[in-house]
Amino acid sequence: MTATASTPSEHFDAVIVGAGFAGMYMLHCLRKLGFSARVLEAGSDVGGTWYWNRYPGARCDIESLQYSYSFSEELDQEWEWTEKYAPQPEILAYANHVADRFDLRRDIRFDTRVTTLAFDEAAKRWNVETDTGERCSARFCIMAVGCLSAANHPRFEGFENYRGEVLHTGEWPHEPVDFSGKRVAIIGTGSSAIQSIPVIAGQAAALTVFQRTPNYAVPAWNAPLDPERVRAFKADYPGFRAKARSRPTGFYFPYNTRPALDSTPEERRRQYEESWARGGLPFLGAFGDLLFDKAANDTAAEFAREKIRERVDDAETAELLCPDNVFGCKRLCVDTGYYETYNRDHVRLVDVSERPIEGFTASGVVAHGVEYPADTVIFATGFAAMTGSFDRIRITGRNGLTLSEKWRAGPQNYLGLAVAGFPNFFTVTGPGSPSVLANMLPSIEQHVDWITDCMAHMRDIGAQTIDAQESHEADWVGHVADVASISLRSTCSSWYVGANIPGRPRVFMPYIGGFPVYVQKCNEVMAAGFEGFVLDARSPEPPRVRLTERWQTALDPDVLSPADIAAGRIPIV
Ligand code: N01
Secondary structure, three states: OOOOOOOOOEEEEEEEEOOOHHHHHHHHHHHHOOOOEEEEOOOOOOOOHHHHOOOOOOEOOOOOOOOOOOOOHHHHHHOOOOEOOOEHHHHHHHHHHHHHHOOOHHHEEOOOOEEEEEEEOOOOEEEEEEOOOOEEEEEEEEEOOOOOOOEOOOOOOOHHHOOOEEEEHHHOOOOOOOOEOOEEEEEOOOHHHHHHHHHHHOOEOEEEEEEOOOOOEEEOOOOEOOHHHHHHHHHOHHHHHHHHHOOOOOOOOOOOOOOHHHOOHHHHHHHHHHHHHHOOHHHHHOOOOOOOOHHHHHHHHHHHHHHHHHHOOOHHHHHHHOOOOOOOOOOOEEEOOOHHHHHOOOEEEEEOOOOOOOEEOOOEEEEOOEEEEOOEEEEOOOEOOOOHHHHOOEEEOHHHOEHHHHOOOOOOOEOOOEOOOOOOEEEOOOOOOOHHHOOHHHHHHHHHHHHHHHHHHHHHHOOOOEEEOHHHHHHHHHHHHHHHHHOHHHHOOOHHHOOOOOOOOOOOOOOOOOHHHHHHHHHHHHHOOOOOEEEOOOOOOOOOOOHHHHHOOOOOOOOOOHHHHHHOOOOOO
């Protein structure tokens, strides 16, 4: 059956959708093994998330020395990060450097959004259509579309009447935006808002923040990188990488496995102060049970609320900024001067938790019957996470089944890598893999290496198709849900469970069982000749391990005991 009437003009071994860190590395690996590949990218340049999210204050919340590719020792040595947490322009410059250094651009089509992917059963190929009219076909289709790429644009009454400027943090303009003298309104108080609000407040004449749910934020204490620390990393980069990979998060930081309630209140406070002084996501490593035991979590939550009350002068505003949900249940935010921004006279917080924003007028935003005039409204309203980028493409697998139908009740995905009924279709950091719960760079590299080895194995044995088995897929989806249910993280309404978008099924999408545990599972599946997959040719020989060689990761015994793994209590941040 031919699923599309269009005639492709070019034919490749693989089409890769997206030229962020995943798409770029995928292209590099396929080329190295002699596969032909075309990358299709909606943006005008490389960088993915870091191409689109260029709002003021955007920076990574994983330290720059660890948030980078590990596949090239030369790249590690030559690239110089300047700050503890890299700002967006520097990460984008790094992406551009990688594209140039490995000569990637010649196989990337920019300004080209994929609209249709259809599997042709007779030809055993994917037919690809784009918004530029370009069509091609490929044996493999690799989705490198990012986990947080489809911006969420909530609808508001009267929005079409609004005459001011409208921006979204995830689709920020490329030309500089000057807020001087402007009245700015910002909707949302997630990571993007928490990073941008202090910077925008520094320019705007007035800033109004509409908050539906307050978030916990721990200071970044960002600073120029200490040259000694850089030297130490570079002296043994592979050693640091290996250590990081053995951690549930795929990045390294001091982790205290002791339960919070085993300590006296004084010991606990000392530990929290120490972790606070270190700052950022590692704060969640203050104790080993913060995301498993609600009573333990309450102690961290109260500590964080005390910090907010210390930082915000006006008691009423401070209380509005204090979250009452599980600490770290939503992605923990990392801030620089966020709470102090509310001490500025021209910044005000509007609580829309009980009564939502009523709508827009021609000149502003209305809440509680009051119009808040705004020259610019910024949507810091996040993303249709994990599956949103798939929803934007019509993807048809075997027997006319579309991916959106298949995923109607939540994403069904084997290992977060493949979808039964969609042969030769891979999802880099797809739902069901550690992805957003781990350092994205090693998550990407491990998937890309696995996919490349899989394709090379198929070439070795003359297989044309690989398809996940439904039974294995169902078992994996069940396992992902079981592990998630052990963590307090599954208990709140976050984008991890799709709760930020009305009408989405509530399913915990990333795999919370920890990076090294997951990597071991992928290795075992491969070693067993791609267990759980149907290949149309088989070999008695085990697959040759090429790129995945470097993912024979050990588990860090300092933070992961066999008992914890068996119980699913994986200390992830
Ligand atoms: O998005 P979010 P984000 N009316 O979904 C509010 C990564 N990231 O772009 O919580 C009013 O977290 C919504 O309210 P609620 C990181 O993983 C990383 O900030 O749904 N408000 C929420 O406050 C992060 O977690 C970095 O009640 C509405 C906000 O909009 C992820 O990206 C930096 C609303 C959305 O927050 C997403 O972060 C930035 C409505 N109708 C992002 N609809 C770093 O590396 C939504 N909201 C540091």
